Amino acid sequence: xxxxxxxAYIADGGYEHRVTARCLEEDLxxxxxxxxxxxxxxxxxxxxxHKHERDPTPTDTxxxxxxxxxxxxxxxxxxxxxxxxxxxxxxxxxLCAYRVHRSGMPDDAFPYFDGLRRxxxxxxxxxxxxxxxxxxxxxxxxxxxxxxxxxxGEAATRQGEECAGMLGPVPVCLVVIEIEGIRELHIAVDIRxxxxxxxxxxxxxxxxxxxxxGAWRPTTALxxxxxxxxxxxxxxxxxxx
Amino acid sequence: MNRLTKYVRxxxxxxxxxxxxxxxxxxxxxxxxxxxxAPTWDVRAPTVLPLxxxxxxxxxxxxxxxxxxxxxxxxGPYVLSVDLDARDRDLGVVELDELVIQLGAQLxxxxxxxxxxxxxxxxxxxxxxxxxxxxxxxxxxxxAPSPYELDQAVPxxxxxxxxxxxxQVVGQVGWATTSVVxxxxxxxxxTISNVLANLxxxxxxxxxxxxxxxxxxxxxxxxxxxxxxxxxxRTTVTIPDALNDEIAAIARLAGQDPGQMLTVAWQExxxxxxxxxxxxxxxxxxxxxENDRAGLIELVTRSAAAHARATxxxxxx
Numbered sequence: 001x002x003x004x005x006x007x008a009y010i011a012d013g014g015y016e017h018r019v020t021a022r023c024l025e026e027d028l029x030x031x032x033x034x035x036x037x038x039x040x041x042x043x044x045x046x047x048x049x050h051k052h053e054r055d056p057t058p059t060d061t062x063x064x065x066x067x068x069x070x071x072x073x074x075x076x077x078x079x080x081x082x083x084x085x086x087x088x089x090x091x092x093x094x095l096c097a098y099r100v101h102r103s104g105m106p107d108d109a110f111p112y113f114d115g116l117r118r119x120x121x122x123x124x125x126x127x128x129x130x131x132x133x134x135x136x137x138x139x140x141x142x143x144x145x146x147x148x149x150x151x152x153g154e155a156a157t158r159q160g161e162e163c164a165g166m167l168g169p170v171p172v173c174l175v176v177i178e179i180e181g182i183r184e185l186h187i188a189v190d191i192r193x194x195x196x197x198x199x200x201x202x203x204x205x206x207x208x209x210x211x212x213x214g215a216w217r218p219t220t221a222l223x224x225x226x227x228x229x230x231x232x233x234x235x236x237x238x239x240x241x
Numbered sequence: 242m243n244r245l246t247k248y249v250r251x252x253x254x255x256x257x258x259x260x261x262x263x264x265x266x267x268x269x270x271x272x273x274x275x276x277x278x279a280p281t282w283d284v285r286a287p288t289v290l291p292l293x294x295x296x297x298x299x300x301x302x303x304x305x306x307x308x309x310x311x312x313x314x315x316x317g318p319y320v321l322s323v324d325l326d327a328r329d330r331d332l333g334v335v336e337l338d339e340l341v342i343q344l345g346a347q348l349x350x351x352x353x354x355x356x357x358x359x360x361x362x363x364x365x366x367x368x369x370x371x372x373x374x375x376x377x378x379x380x381x382x383x384x385a386p387s388p389y390e391l392d393q394a395v396p397x398x399x400x401x402x403x404x405x406x407x408x409q410v411v412g413q414v415g416w417a418t419t420s421v422v423x424x425x426x427x428x429x430x431x432t433i434s435n436v437l438a439n440l441x442x443x444x445x446x447x448x449x450x451x452x453x454x455x456x457x458x459x460x461x462x463x464x465x466x467x468x469x470x471x472x473x474x475r476t477t478v479t480i481p482d483a484l485n486d487e488i489a490a491i492a493r494l495a496g497q498d499p500g501q502m503l504t505v506a507w508q509e510x511x512x513x514x515x516x517x518x519x520x521x522x523x524x525x526x527x528x529x530x531e532n533d534r535a536g537l538i539e540l541v542t543r544s545a546a547a548h549a550r551a552t553x554x555x556x557x558x
């Protein structure tokens with residue numbers, strides 16, 4: 001199972017569940033900056049975790065499918081309905097709206113969702129996405145140096161093998177090789193969820209003697225395989241000690 | 242309490258009437274110990290010479306005009322705007338070339354102490370001509386649309402990405418110390434100190450000596466007019482827009498299906514901004530050694546707002 005972190009739930013599928021500030025405040029009656037864990041007992045949050053732990057794809061859509069802007073229906077029992085949207089760039093499955101379902105009644109969930117969409121209030125705002133990015137950065141900083149050094153230690157123990165892990169929202173692969181007593185750390189960083197500031201933090205976390213950016217050498221392959229040219233960049237540095 | 246004194250003086254010059262706006266400004270800044278007083282600010286019209294003059298005569302008269310116009314050395318830092326729009330006849334390329342050469346000779350001789358020159362015109366094509374001439378003669382001038390839009394002043398010389406970022410930060414605050422710029426860019430102070438010193442040596446920044454624990458302060462042309470609107474100099478600086486734009490452009494590619502475009506964009510970014518990445522890395526390493534988590538978070542999230550705006554979903558459907 002995943003874990004809660006600040007305004008997010010980190011699902012096993014490697015993406016996050018989040019709730020838009022508008023939905024938190026207007027639909028769930030919760031403070032917009034609160035911890036999501038405080039709502040973990042709510043039916044629609046439980047549904048989000050149970051139905052989308054490993055796959056953000058909805059089984060049904062709110063209105064017609066609209067490509068990347070398709071809203072999914074989230075159901076819990078007969079009474080609870082949510083509208084979800086997966087932001088593939090940020091790796092966030094958003095709960096955009098929630099309403100109790102009363103079929104045929106004017107305050108039914110689906111007319112409500114449609115009204116929000118027409119009013120252009122249903123998708124996450126810039127402030128929502130900025131809050132998500134800040135939370136991801138905090139997760140990254142919290143993961144260094146401890147998690148970063150754990151990964152380096154594991155790779156050093158299993159020399160020549162690939163060790164995959166996550167530093168906050170950023171997937172990384174590490175390989176340590178040793179030649180004539182000199183150990184070299186090779187890394188591949190998945191840049192789909194990173195920006196250059198995050199990359200700098202990842203490198204600082206992984207390099208045990210992080211005084212010089214120049215200690216890192218750009219690479220085009222891990223010792224075990226070529227880099228995935230669509231989403232990975234590579235570096236290597238000498239391991240001290 | 243801010244105090245603002247302005248007066249207009251009419252004088253005659255070789256091309257007719259020159260309008261000179263002098264602004265002597267005293268400001269109690271929000272950072273009084275770090276921010277020097279605003280530089281003296283002059284706006285001058287360029288001279289216009291009869292077209293039938295020979296090249297030698299033109300050169301001689303331009304030299305005399307420049308010598309008379311720049312009456313320095315003046316006490317304290319000084320910003321001069323030569324407003325090409327102040328003439329009722331456009332200067333031709335030959336005249337502009339002479340103007341730039343003569344101004345450049347004076348600037349390079351550094352006869353006037355701490356001195357910045359801004360050539361202004363609303364005509365973008367004329368700005369481009371002056372920019373090309375200044376770049377060709379390596380003359381350290383700024384270009385702006387008008388003397389009252391010095392916030393848009395850009396150097397005519399080619400700069401490295403880091404120099405451009407540093408200038409943009411100084412331009413946001415008017416006067417800045419090394420530590421202010423280093424903090425804004427998340428860079429190592431030693432790196433920024435060198436860049437600032439080089440820009441000042443090149444004639445693109447004013448410099449006032451620090452004393453004791455107060456470091457040198459570096460000034461942008463905007464420092465001359467920052468108080469003309471009676472607003473205090475800003476102390477909040479942000480990451481340069483251009484850099485944010487590039488990070489945002491990378492963010493827009495993520496999550497799409499761009500083939501190798503994402504990694505190519507990253508590689509280009511890392512190549513272009515190697516110095517900045519190195520400085521960011523050093524700063525982060527220092528913060529990590531000091532266990533300053535708050536500082537690290539601030540650095541890592543400094544592009545978050547631009548990133549969020551760039552990846553806004555479009556719900557037009």
